[in-house]
Amino acid sequence: MVTINNELASKNQSSTLSKLPEPKHFQLIEKTYQNNAKSDYTEKIRDLGNEFSYAHNSNYYWSNPELSLLYGTPIYDAATTSQKLALNHLYWVGNYNHTAVSEATTSIYNMVTSGVFRAVGNYETLCRELDFETEQESYHIRTFQRIGFKTKMAIVGKTILGNSLYGKSEQDSRSWQENLIPQPLREFFDSSQGTSPFATYRDNTLSAIAKTMLRDKKQYYSQYLQDLEQKGEPIPAPSDGLGGRIGPRYWLKFFTIHWGTSPFMACQYYSMRYTANAILKNQEYPYVRYYRELEQKGEYIPTPTAVSFYHLMDEAFHTTISQTIAKEMYKDFPKPTAYEKFISGLIVYVTQRNLLSGLSGVLPGRCVADDPMLMLFYYKLLKSPLFGMETKEALDWMEKSFCQEHEGFHVGLKYHQSLLELMQRLFSRLDYQWKINREMGIMAAGGSISKALQSNLKTFKQFSQSVLNQES
Template sequence: MLAKNKTLDPNIEPASLPQAKHLQLITRTYQNNTDSDYTEKIRDLGKEFNYGVNSNHYWGIPELSVLYGTPLYNVASTSQKLALNHLFWVGHYNFIAASEANTSIYNTVTNGVFRQIGNYETLCQELDFETEQESYHIRTFQQIGFKTKMAIVGKAMLGNSLHSKSDQDNNSLFKVLIPEFVRDFFISSRGNSRFSIYRDNTLKAIAKTMLRDKKPYYSQYLRDLEDKGQPIPAPVDGLGGKIAPRYWLKFFTTHWGMSPFMACQYYSLRYMANAMLKNQEYSYVKYFRELERKGEYIPTPTAVSYYHLMDEAFHTTISQTIAKDMYKDFPKPTAYEKFVSGVMIYKMQCSLLSGFSGVLPNHAGGDDILLMLFVYKLLKSPLFDMETKEALDWMEKCFCQEHEGFHVGLKYHQSLLESLQNFFGCLDYQWKINREMGIMTSGASINKALQNNVKIFKQFRESIVTSI
């Protein structure tokens, strides 16, 4: 039963619980989620995973492979293609694991707001339960990922010495050009610099000033951090780490943890993550069902993908319900709240949805220098065992010349675009460019992807040559 707590603001009327369809849907979703055993199956599959048993099977359709459709993939051996299929799964779920760790944080932040409001106890229980589920998902992804990477490439993919060297060179130049007292203000080897502390405190003060009438709803989670003198968490990995710089994430988090509307609006951002996951994961589900129909062996990672999407279906329903319906329980957003929510989604489009990959089909976001570094190290690893020049020549063909991989990437990009347009088109408080996913739409071009890659690869090649 939902708790009959009194709301704190007379302007916020508690929803008529027996009649509110969205609250009935939340209750049914919570009951179905807690009754299912998908999480337990994922946990057990992770514990039992043995790469040797699964190594001679595709874990998804061939196009879900690193470098799929590239000239190099076309000449790869059968064993290399299997490994590329497995590494795609590992990379995909490594990103999901980091993103789900982010979700656990923000579930807790927003949950604190809903608990302060009252009358949403079942929702709070569902969010707590989701956070517990995510911990099992993350552990399983990490178990399978570690064993797979060690079996295929060993320690060859660990570390990032190229970027470390570059950073050291830049820091040396910085020390020569900038006076010491200025460096000490902007940079600290002991943690946050004085500048970053002032900046974060200023942004927090702006948020709290603009939301001062929402103070009674301030999340207990954020209150506890303040009492302990700890900063607001801001992830650097996963989806959260790609939305915006860390100081923006802290700024946004203050809003999500203070305003009932903004707490709901966070779930429109979470829905983007849900939609990206489904766009990537549904192909594994179809592959699972096809193997099951034929009575063929189902690899453990394929089964994990299947049960994970079953779990995440409940989470997606919650995101949709809060973002599209529950926010209407509260007063209409102010101009300031509309502005901040618009900035959030706009930044998400720019940072993660403005392009697509030609070497990682079904991967949101364009090819960048970190992905090029990953492919370079992969080609130098025991899987391909290439010399530097050979690796760079193949990379130029894969990243900078049109091939099937770009067309596959565009296909998945368009599928995700349609899903997000359908969702955000219903949110009348959002900017037009967000309702229509304008930035994402403009990035749906193979020519633009190639132009971007040519420029980035030139920089990457030069950094490799100068580091030798």
């Protein structure tokens, strides 16, 4: 059960207020914390997850049909009613599996940044809110995973798990390297014994650069990161979820040191957390509308739809905190140095490039170009018992869906434009950011159906050839 000691909260907050004049955002943080603590959305999410039965929810749409895998594509148009229901359910599963991984990352960075704010002092209410959010995320994650696993096993079993398709090509690549590159050189860059010497040197160099450039902020170095270092554990860096798409893990470790050292950079992290909040809201709010429509009509509300509804209610508090820190609280601290401006600009730039720079016609809400991994997923889905296609049939349908204009691309563009507006609303207010980041220029340029088709033609040609080579 999520609990809070309100008496202690009031006592500590009173102590905080006596130490410095209270900026307006302090009041907003206090109000958000108290409202979040009094809400019961987390408990409802937990209970819904514990009680979920796929059999009791399998004959209902969990959202409007457009939030379905392959919606608007030739494959979807030819699908049966039961297949369309399954595609609607699998979209929910995929979306919330991604959300679960991203929320696990959020929990880590809540601890990284709260360590900085505690070192600064006078932000205890904010830190308690971040601790409370971390506890809430653990309930969210377990519910998403429980519903997702039961649903996926009921629809496709284990047929689309794993990534064995590329196993042979990776082995061929390693064999080619072994024949051409001397073993000592291979071991330096790609050690079979674990972390390579090159990776160790690279990570140590990047860490030294960060700590040198932020040496005047070392008194704020997060206790969470200090504890990891004392245990000999590495700096955290996600490999999955939204964080994992931003860049290689060594860059994320580099960024983490900044977020865990400088008060300004700790605030800048919350513009990144808001990005995750906005992506979630963009895809989750349609579930909320659908929930309210069913409720108004007095119709059955599927459990996953209700989970989405209560989750957005919970996340509204988290989004408020992200916006408050990102837009207002960073002004509490000295203006960022040229180095801090550069790093914060770089972080948002690579996020635009790697996470928000494209458009999908087969997965509504995805703002990045369709890649071989997504094509592999759909290939396995079409060959699963849900569709039961042979190789040539699956590839023919995929080519029509990935490489020809259809309704799915226009639905994807609608969600892209909605997310772009949310992003511009925040980043246009951050005066320290680069112009291309304030305007979300890379993301805006990626909202093009013609560019998406051009990219997909090239990617699908390589993918289909890889599949045929594997099966020849």
